[in-house]
Amino acid sequence: MLDKAALIVESFRPTGGPYRLAELAQRTGLPKPTVHRLAADLVRLGWLERTDGARYRLGGRLFELGSLVPRRRDLREAALPFLQDLFEATRETVHLGVREGLEVVYLERIHGHDALQLPSHIGHSLPLSCTGVGKALLAFCGTELTEEVLARPLPSLTAHSLTDPARLRMALEKTQVSGLAYEEQEAVPGVSCIAAPVFAGGDAVAAISVAVPRARFRPAQLAPAVRTAALGLSRMLRGGI
Amino acid sequence: MLDKAALIVESFRPTGGPYRLAELAQRTGLPKPTVHRLAADLVRLGWLERTDGARYRLGGRLFELGSLVPRRRDLREAALPFLQDLFEATRETVHLGVREGLEVVYLERIHGHDALQLPSHIGHSLPLSCTGVGKALLAFCGTELTEEVLARPLPSLTAHSLTDPARLRMALEKTQVSGLAYEEQEAVPGVSCIAAPVFAGGDAVAAISVAVPRARFRPAQLAPAVRTAALGLSRMLRGGI
DNA sequence: AATGTTTGTTCCGTGACACGGAACGACGCA
DNA sequence: TGCGTCGTTCCGTGTCACGGAACAAACATT
Structure with a gap:
């Protein structure tokens, strides 16, 4: 029952x-x-x-x-100031997400008055391979998980979603080197995204991203801001979440 | 079962x-x-x-x-940009709350790195009479509800909480005139608060507040910001939530 | 080491109550 | 008027929730 x-x-x-x-x-x-x-x-x-x-x-x-769930509340609370900083620096839509199985679950989304129409609502889940947050998490979550995702057919949300395992593998390797994940119109047409992983004790426990209309997507300016936010949160979490 | x-x-x-x-x-x-x-x-x-x-x-x-609950999600989503504005303008802890029975439930709380230690977590509920958000809601929620609250013994969270019905009634009348509710150390010692109601179709459906350490509480500067945010959200909701 | 206490867990006979097919009235539509 | 679908109620059947009792393990106390 x-x-x-x-x-x-x-x-x-x-x-x-x-x-x-x-x-x-x-x-x-x-x-x-x-x-x-x-x-x-x-x-x-x-x-x-x-x-x-x-x-x-x-x-x-x-x-x-749902708001009381400790595993979510504590991370969200710790991350909020850094998400605020990132939003003020970029004035674009900011995300915080974690991995749940083979999907990414969004814990927070911050935006201004010109909110993008995105499927990334709080509490909503999307495939790891289709989102910036997901790719940042996947790149730092261990080999066995990566292989499991690559073994299955890759879901696609738009015509730009990565469906070729080889291309996804290459993207993840780049992310592992640079510490940044990119996503271009793979979740929503016309929207690009840059994301960075958040570490706590060696594992990526979350990721932070900025989603931007493709027209004004300037990775060179966004990357430092996203990385700064993610590193700041990582350092805070090292103090024990 | x-x-x-x-x-x-x-x-x-x-x-x-x-x-x-x-x-x-x-x-x-x-x-x-x-x-x-x-x-x-x-x-x-x-x-x-x-x-x-x-x-x-x-x-x-x-x-x-819990994140999908429409009644909460829609209001939170609509309010977020205004809460952002208010936070940027004041750089203090910002709240969004609604009434649930004789209590206030917080839907959102935004803060920076120097977060206050507050009991007003998202999803948490507090007595209407002890909080700025609660008083703003109570002042514009109709006579019968006000009388019901005044008839019962007033709960208190600190030594400064209003326990005298007459004083609460007077405070509510001032709020009805000014459109602003004040709270000084009635929920947390050392923290003051100023709040404004959000209207949709004549009824107060929510309230926005700013909580500030008592030492730097400057109502004259906070009041216009809080009112602006609440009025902006009210206008947005008039377009249909 | 020995004892007592509290813990989490398993078992199982009993009986309460969840179950859902069938039937009902209300409504919208043609 | 007839038909389809809706939400709701009824009730006999059978299932599975129930919790006391018993258990082993972990911890506390002496």
Whole structure:
């Protein structure tokens, strides 16, 4: 029964809803009365909410609980000042992401009034190979993981996404040398990105990136800023997270 | 059974853990074998995690789900640029909060390297009457709610917290006139705060505040910045959130 | 070393309650 | 008026959640 409830809640990814009862039944594959009963329980617990009387969406209690997750909260808290610095220096969209399995999960995204339309929402996950943050993490996460990613078919989000393992391997090697990962229109058309890994105890535990409209992408000016932020956070984490 | 699982998860508030099995059994009032079984299920679902083999804490999946909650995500996303402006203008700790029942829940907190030690973590809730954000919300949330708060005994976080209903009522009236709420060491000793409500369709849906060490609290300089941010966000929300 | 205490874990018989097919009324549409 | 789909309720069946009891391991105390 817990599994069924979790199935319902997870079926709200990645949009958060709202969905109708029949939609939920279809998305989860559960019988309609079962969804009805469990959804009512979840609403009572505050994990789901009802909108306009007929639709369900994720509830506020879930936000409050999710914000407390120590492994996320502590890293985000430590990183925020450095992300602020990076944003002020570049005035472009700044990301903080970590690896979760074979995907990158975004912990924070900072932007100004001219926000880019990006799929990298907080809590959202994207393939490692398609994003700057992902490539920075992948390049410093050990050989076995790299090989696992290279062995599988590479997912693609745009026509520019790297689908050739050889090219990805070469890009990762460059990143290992330079400490910087580049991404050009591989996640979103028209948007380029430069990222740097954050280290804590030898392992890359996170990565910081700046996403920029392709038209004004100036790597020579962004690279030092991104690297500075990542190194600063790494030094802070060495003091124990 | 869902209730028991929710009880376990909620028992991690407000710290997020980690807790041992016996602690969880005590916090929830559930028998030890029951907690053991349910916690194992929750770990399997990613809602809890095990640290050092013997302790439980909130899990990463919960963070990802919580970040998707539409009611929170949309407001946070819309507010972020204005919070950035406010932070850059003041270089002090900036808050965004909403009302949830008789408490304020913080949706965002932005700070620099010299972060204040505050209880106002994201997702955390505090009494309306003890915080700047809370007073700004309370002053523009309708009479019946104000009276309900004034009727109950006022909670206090510090020796400076307002516990006299008459004084709180007077403070709220001043806020209704000026559009600004003040708080001095009522939530944290040594920290003052100034806040302004955010309107959408006549109701105050949120509030923005700046928290400052008492020593350098200059209301005359902070007030215009906070008001500007709140009004800017209000105008943006009028375009439909 | 010996003892007592608390821990996390496993087992299993019992019974409560989750389950979902079937049926219902309400609504939108043609 | 008839049809399809919606959300909701009912209820008999069978399952699986439940937690007391027992266990071994780790720790604390003497």
